[in-house]
Amino acid sequence: MEREELPRFVQSTAVFLFFIQAVRVLFSVLFGVIYDALFEGPMTAQAVVTNLLVLAAFLAPLFVPRRLARRVLLLTSVLIFMARVPLTVNNPDIRLYSSLLIVAAAGCYAALLLQKEGGLFALALSSALVLDQVARAAGNTWDITLRPAWLPLQVILSVGLLLASAAAWRQTSRQGPGWGIGILGGVALGAFLFLETSLLSLPNALARWSNWSYAALTPALLFVTLLPLIGSVGDFSRVRVSRPMRVAAVLLVCGCLALGSFMSGFAAALALLLAQGLVMFALFSIPRPSGEQRERIGLHLALGHLLFLLINFAYAFSFTYAYTFDFFRGTGLPIVLSAGLLATLPIAWRKHIRQPPPWRKPRLALGTSLLLVALTAVLAFPPPPRMKEAGPNVRLGTYNIHYGYNTVWEFALEGMARTIEESGADFVALQEVDTGRITSYSVDDALWLSRRLRMEVFYLPTVEHLTGIAVLYHFPAQATQGKLLTSRLEQTGVIRTTLNVGGYILDACDIWLGLEPAERMVQLNEALDLITASSAALGGDFNDTPDSAIYQRMIQAGFVDPFIAGGFAPLPTSPSEQPQERIDFVWLRGLQPTAARVLESTASDHRMVVVEARLE
Numbered sequence: 001m002e003r004e005e006l007p008r009f010v011q012s013t014a015v016f017l018f019f020i021q022a023v024r025v026l027f028s029v030l031f032g033v034i035y036d037a038l039f040e041g042p043m044t045a046q047a048v049v050t051n052l053l054v055l056a057a058f059l060a061p062l063f064v065p066r067r068l069a070r071r072v073l074l075l076t077s078v079l080i081f082m083a084r085v086p087l088t089v090n091n092p093d094i095r096l097y098s099s100l101l102i103v104a105a106a107g108c109y110a111a112l113l114l115q116k117e118g119g120l121f122a123l124a125l126s127s128a129l130v131l132d133q134v135a136r137a138a139g140n141t142w143d144i145t146l147r148p149a150w151l152p153l154q155v156i157l158s159v160g161l162l163l164a165s166a167a168a169w170r171q172t173s174r175q176g177p178g179w180g181i182g183i184l185g186g187v188a189l190g191a192f193l194f195l196e197t198s199l200l201s202l203p204n205a206l207a208r209w210s211n212w213s214y215a216a217l218t219p220a221l222l223f224v225t226l227l228p229l230i231g232s233v234g235d236f237s238r239v240r241v242s243r244p245m246r247v248a249a250v251l252l253v254c255g256c257l258a259l260g261s262f263m264s265g266f267a268a269a270l271a272l273l274l275a276q277g278l279v280m281f282a283l284f285s286i287p288r289p290s291g292e293q294r295e296r297i298g299l300h301l302a303l304g305h306l307l308f309l310l311i312n313f314a315y316a317f318s319f320t321y322a323y324t325f326d327f328f329r330g331t332g333l334p335i336v337l338s339a340g341l342l343a344t345l346p347i348a349w350r351k352h353i354r355q356p357p358p359w360r361k362p363r364l365a366l367g368t369s370l371l372l373v374a375l376t377a378v379l380a381f382p383p384p385p386r387m388k389e390a391g392p393n394v395r396l397g398t399y400n401i402h403y404g405y406n407t408v409w410e411f412a413l414e415g416m417a418r419t420i421e422e423s424g425a426d427f428v429a430l431q432e433v434d435t436g437r438i439t440s441y442s443v444d445d446a447l448w449l450s451r452r453l454r455m456e457v458f459y460l461p462t463v464e465h466l467t468g469i470a471v472l473y474h475f476p477a478q479a480t481q482g483k484l485l486t487s488r489l490e491q492t493g494v495i496r497t498t499l500n501v502g503g504y505i506l507d508a509c510d511i512w513l514g515l516e517p518a519e520r521m522v523q524l525n526e527a528l529d530l531i532t533a534s535s536a537a538l539g540g541d542f543n544d545t546p547d548s549a550i551y552q553r554m555i556q557a558g559f560v561d562p563f564i565a566g567g568f569a570p571l572p573t574s575p576s577e578q579p580q581e582r583i584d585f586v587w588l589r590g591l592q593p594t595a596a597r598v599l600e601s602t603a604s605d606h607r608m609v610v611v612e613a614r615l616e
Helices: 003-040 045-058 069-087 092-138 148-170 182-200 203-210 214-230 243-262 266-283 297-319 332-343 345-349 362-380 413-423 445-453 517-530 549-556 562-566
Strands: 238-240 352-354 393-400 427-434 456-463 467-473 477-485 492-501 504-512 536-541 584-589 591-598 609-615
Touching: 003 045, 003 069, 003 092, 003 148, 003 182, 003 297, 045 092, 045 297, 069 092, 069 148, 092 214, 092 266, 092 297, 092 362, 182 203, 182 266, 182 297, 182 332, 182 345, 203 214, 203 243, 203 266, 214 266, 214 362, 243 266, 243 332, 243 345, 266 332, 266 345, 297 332, 332 345, 393 413, 393 504, 393 536, 393 584, 413 445, 427 445, 427 492, 427 504, 427 536, 445 456, 445 467, 456 477, 456 492, 467 492, 467 504, 477 517, 492 517, 504 517, 517 549, 562 584, 562 591, 562 609, 584 591, 584 609
Parallel strands: 393 427, 504 536
Antiparallel strands: 238 352, 393 609, 427 467, 456 467, 477 492, 492 504, 536 584, 591 609
């Protein structure tokens, strides 16, 4: 890269980074809008308008003016850098309109960049993905630049980027052949964006798919993402590859994605890393010189954005099939495989595969890349948990964390962490735990809370690897076991953790019961078959009240309600603001309750329940 091209590279990389972040924010805010429409219904006019605005934002490249390319590049970048400041504010309404503006402006910017300097497009997008991984590693999967404390730094960063845009405006680009992506490239780009924002660029998602170490996957994934950039030599050249090799590459991507889903451990992680490497190389084959022809870049880019939108909605339905369309149950992997096929089509279709352009100072680029890899390795390294010595009593809690949101759909994991700290719980059963979905900021709730609270964690995925239940604990665990329960609607499960509390063995368990009474009874009976110890605690969201058959079944199994047994006020737990129902419980067997309370925190849409018991 020549020195005079640096301002445009900085500008375009920042634009694409903020686009990725805005997409993540937009889908997270949209999740709240649609969730409320489904459960509080009917669909409101505001929800309809919001969805139409989302569609319009992704179709913005259709309307980009081509004759004023340099001016529009400047204008759209300025809008993006300014809108990125309020995106940091943790308010759903502010984030909605900020993200819509960024998505629309970035689409127009991308269309003009492809037309004017197409060789820079894949380079800048790859670099943006690298920076996004670093920002998320710095926040233990929760993007540090979307936290309130980042706001002053974002103001400074945006001002600096505005100066870079001014320098890019003064830059005179070298004239070359026209660029385009074609219909095939537009489709591939939409599928590529889906794969990166939903799986392949998220080390926590790869860790949950493969059941391997997040700490090891974080630097490994960054290295693989960087590999096409640091490995570039010579010109931005085209490498001729035989058709069988190209077809094999496409099949290999799909095969690696399937192996990453079905296998477990190092082999699965390696397969997913290989898929990421091949997809990143495929990205550089999407833009192509098109001579002097005036290709309809805006149309093809909008087509890719539309496909990206549709795949994301389909993938969201694979998690929410119980509330939307039942035939989407189990379709997560087929959707990802379809995206893998579409993202690598340019490799199979075109005779030449493009290599990234060379850096002017390759040693500096290599050194910077290795420094970033080392930095993420340090950031991802887990802090030692604070394990407790045995005491006369043990505190046990349950908390439905609502995917990290409060009732007004502000992301509130920090508030939940403070609530757990206030409770003093030694063991916490968590429900509605997301670990990498784009609809909850791609955050791994279980990993983030365990590191924030310095507690051990065990996670049981129940739906598509990335949603489930988890337990946090301060005492050493002799064994942990998760089991999926029979579920006609949303898949649920139970976790049994055998804790060693100063030589006293306690089975501390977590459950999340289903949506229908008959289904809940089947699930509870299956869970009770697993919980056979005489000293046991079972916490969870039972989705049923004290006047139900579920409540009576727990009593029949030898458990006691510590609020009733100890004479403590059995306060309602749901919703967290003006609660009406008591559906969250910590049941005890073989333990003597000494205290029980419902915390007043509204960080989630449920209130946390914590009980204290004496070991007998």
